[in-house]
Amino acid sequence: xxxxxxxxxxxxxxxxxxxxxxxxxxxxxxxxxxxxxxxxxxxxxxxxxxxxxxxxxxxxxxxxxxxxxxxxxxxxxxxxxxxxxxxxxxxxxxxxxxxxxxxxxxxxxxxxxxxxxxxxxxxxxxxxxxxxxxxxxxxxxxxxxxxxxxxxxxxxxxxxxxxxxxxxxxxxxxxxxxxxxxxxxxxxxxxxxxxxxxxxxxxxxxxxxxxxxxxxxxxxxxxxxxxxxxxxxxxxxxxxxxxxxxxxxxxxxxxxxxxxxxxxxxxxxxxxxxxxxxxxxxxxxxxxxxxxxxxx
Amino acid sequence: xxxxxxxxxxxxxxxxxxxxxxxxxxxxxxxxxxxxxxxxxxxxxxxxxxxxxxxxxxxxxxxxxxxxxxxxxxxxxxxxxxxxxxxxxxxxxxxxxxxxxxxxxxxxxxxxxxxxxxxxxxxxxxxxxxxxxxxxxxxxxxxxxxxxxxxxxxxxxxxxxxxxxxxxxxxxxxxxxxxxxxxxxxxxxxxxxxxxxxxxxxxxxxxxxxxxxxxxxxxxxxxxxxxxxxxxxxxxxxxxxxxxxxxxxxxxxxxxxxxxxxxxxxxxxxxxxxxxxxxxxxxxxxxxxxxxxxxxxxxxxxxxxxxxxxxxxxxxxxxxxxxxxxxxxxxxxxxxxxxxxxx
Numbered sequence: 001x002x003x004x005x006x007x008x009x010x011x012x013x014x015x016x017x018x019x020x021x022x023x024x025x026x027x028x029x030x031x032x033x034x035x036x037x038x039x040x041x042x043x044x045x046x047x048x049x050x051x052x053x054x055x056x057x058x059x060x061x062x063x064x065x066x067x068x069x070x071x072x073x074x075x076x077x078x079x080x081x082x083x084x085x086x087x088x089x090x091x092x093x094x095x096x097x098x099x100x101x102x103x104x105x106x107x108x109x110x111x112x113x114x115x116x117x118x119x120x121x122x123x124x125x126x127x128x129x130x131x132x133x134x135x136x137x138x139x140x141x142x143x144x145x146x147x148x149x150x151x152x153x154x155x156x157x158x159x160x161x162x163x164x165x166x167x168x169x170x171x172x173x174x175x176x177x178x179x180x181x182x183x184x185x186x187x188x189x190x191x192x193x194x195x196x197x198x199x200x201x202x203x204x205x206x207x208x209x210x211x212x213x214x215x216x217x218x219x220x221x222x223x224x225x226x227x228x229x230x231x232x233x234x235x236x237x238x239x240x241x242x243x244x245x246x247x248x249x250x251x252x253x254x255x256x257x258x259x260x261x262x263x264x265x266x267x268x269x270x271x272x273x274x275x276x277x278x279x280x281x282x283x284x285x286x287x288x289x290x291x292x293x294x295x296x
Numbered sequence: 297x298x299x300x301x302x303x304x305x306x307x308x309x310x311x312x313x314x315x316x317x318x319x320x321x322x323x324x325x326x327x328x329x330x331x332x333x334x335x336x337x338x339x340x341x342x343x344x345x346x347x348x349x350x351x352x353x354x355x356x357x358x359x360x361x362x363x364x365x366x367x368x369x370x371x372x373x374x375x376x377x378x379x380x381x382x383x384x385x386x387x388x389x390x391x392x393x394x395x396x397x398x399x400x401x402x403x404x405x406x407x408x409x410x411x412x413x414x415x416x417x418x419x420x421x422x423x424x425x426x427x428x429x430x431x432x433x434x435x436x437x438x439x440x441x442x443x444x445x446x447x448x449x450x451x452x453x454x455x456x457x458x459x460x461x462x463x464x465x466x467x468x469x470x471x472x473x474x475x476x477x478x479x480x481x482x483x484x485x486x487x488x489x490x491x492x493x494x495x496x497x498x499x500x501x502x503x504x505x506x507x508x509x510x511x512x513x514x515x516x517x518x519x520x521x522x523x524x525x526x527x528x529x530x531x532x533x534x535x536x537x538x539x540x541x542x543x544x545x546x547x548x549x550x551x552x553x554x555x556x557x558x559x560x561x562x563x564x565x566x567x568x569x570x571x572x573x574x575x576x577x578x579x580x581x582x583x584x585x586x587x588x589x590x591x592x593x594x595x596x597x598x599x600x601x602x603x604x605x606x607x608x609x610x611x612x613x614x615x616x617x618x619x620x621x622x623x624x625x626x627x628x629x630x631x632x633x634x635x636x637x638x639x
Binding site: 131134135136137138139141142143146147148150151223227230231234235247250251253254257258261264268271272275276279280 | 337338340341344345348349462465466467468469470471474475477478481482574575577578579581582585586596597600601608612615616619620
């Protein structure tokens with residue numbers, strides 16, 4: 001749902017003074033700061049899990065300690081197989097983050113190429129690209145993802161492909177508009193008159209102009225990708241058990257929430273924090289890049 | 297596109313432009329072009345859906361026989377392929393399917409043996425009811441709270457609305473739904489769908505209970521998005537001169553908000569509502585699964601996982617048709633809301 005922000009105007013065609021000042025401005029936005037702090041916590045938890053700094057092996061079953069509530073030994077309690085919920089939530093966070101990163105890498109590249117091509121060259125290319133985008137858009141994204149995941153089989157890479165493809169039309173739409181405006185800007189016309197190569201104009205003059213919009217969109221897309229990825233896992237279309245995915249943990253946790261609430265609560269909180277972290281950071285980034293609100 | 301044409305001028309009543317007949321013809325032409333584009337999109341979706349489902353590994357034979365399909369002799373396999381109509385080249389299969397579709401025949405579900413039309417006919421009212429209820433909740437929450445927030449930016453009501461909006465956006469529907477199910481079961485020992493689904497006609501009270509919670513789950517997310525758009529659009533409009541002029545004339549603040557600000561902020565709100573409807577359709581897959589509603593979303597999920605092509609194709613087409621119709625409706629509503637777009 002984070003992509004709805006795409007429809008809102010993003011008035012950020014002007015270049016940003018410097019990278020440091022952008023970071024500082026992002027930090028000054030309340031939402032940007034909250035988002036960055038949340039993301040830092042989640043990324044650190046994920047890195048710790050990757051480094052093996054977890055309380056327990058996320059897949060190690062312990063029949064002697066099933067469905068234990070939160071305690072010093074198991075901060076988030078244990079599940080029906082006696083697995084440590086904290087370790088599993090951390091492993092699930094890694095899976096969510098890596099899926100979202102791959103998915104957004106796919107749609108950002110496809111969408112930017114498509115959007116720049118449609119906006120800069122116009123004509124037939126524009127019609128073809130926007131028609132394809134409209135078609136993909138008419139199929140609800142979760143249905144598209146459903147079909148792709150069923151087709152390619154379960155696994156986090158395939159989930160990422162599915163999510164990436166279904167988000168591509170949004171990137172195309174978001175990039176195409178500003179590129180249309182930039183194409184007619186004087187500095188691009190000047191570059192054309194000077195006889196610069198098409199590639200040089202695209203990479204040196206057009207792409208930097210959409211950098212801000214892309215940064216905002218990438219951040220928001222990451223939140224959306226986590227959301228759809230977790231939804232697919234929840235429906236049983238992600239990596240199969242015993243993989244620790246947050247969506248699957250929420251699904252399993254719902255069935256036993258009456259006797260072991262921690263199995264539902266902690267994975268659910270992790271999903272919410274990931275989505276919120278990206279959404280808040282994206283909102284803050286947009287405000288930081290928007291000259292009309294940057295000084296508030 | 298129409299949004300940009302609207303520009304920033306306030307609504308100024310009907311402008312006399314050209315003769316009525318010429319305007320009527322231009323409008324008719326635009327409607328025809330718009331409907332034509334919608335039909336083309338639908339045809340495109342049909343082709344994509346057909347191809348995607350054909351590219352999936354496995355077919356009706358492996359779906360119905362499982363690993364035993366490997367034991368079939370070549371002749372038996374060819375027989376079955378002929379029976380399911382999957383032995384022919386793809387274009388021929390598509391022409392056959394599309395031809396039957398034009399006659400209202402969507403094929404037969406391999407899993408249940410029933411016609412796809414009857415399966416969809418049974419599931420459509422459930423999803424339709426759910427979607428309408430969710431959209432109503434979303435619009436009431438979104439436009440209502442958004443207007444209240446925009447009326448007093450920075451005040452406690454505004455802050456509360458923004459927190460609610462953020463929560464609605466950040467919490468996925470499957471988390472809200474799972475939380476609701478767990479809460480209803482743990483605290484009230486209540487699960488409305490445990491007795492099987494009741495239609496609005498057979499048991500209205502039970503039906504409303506069964507639809508309310510999933511509709512709330514979906515409506516909160518939609519409402520959050522509409523809230524943010526409403527608030528933003530209204531704050532933009534509120535800065536414009538004609539609003540200040542209306543205030544200066546001594547009009548009641550509430551009247552200014554409703555008649556001047558909200559009315560001129562309707563276009564972005566409509567756009568967002570249309571976009572949200574698209575997500576709503578996808579969301580039904582998740583929410584119908586959680587609340588065990590026999591709607592289109594559940595039908596789609598089971599048909600895709602069971603390689604029941606005919607059903608999956610039919611349901612996806614119905615979803616796409618719904619999306620396209622809502623887009624059309626949004627375009628029509630633009631003209632209703634903004635008289636300038638009628639000329």
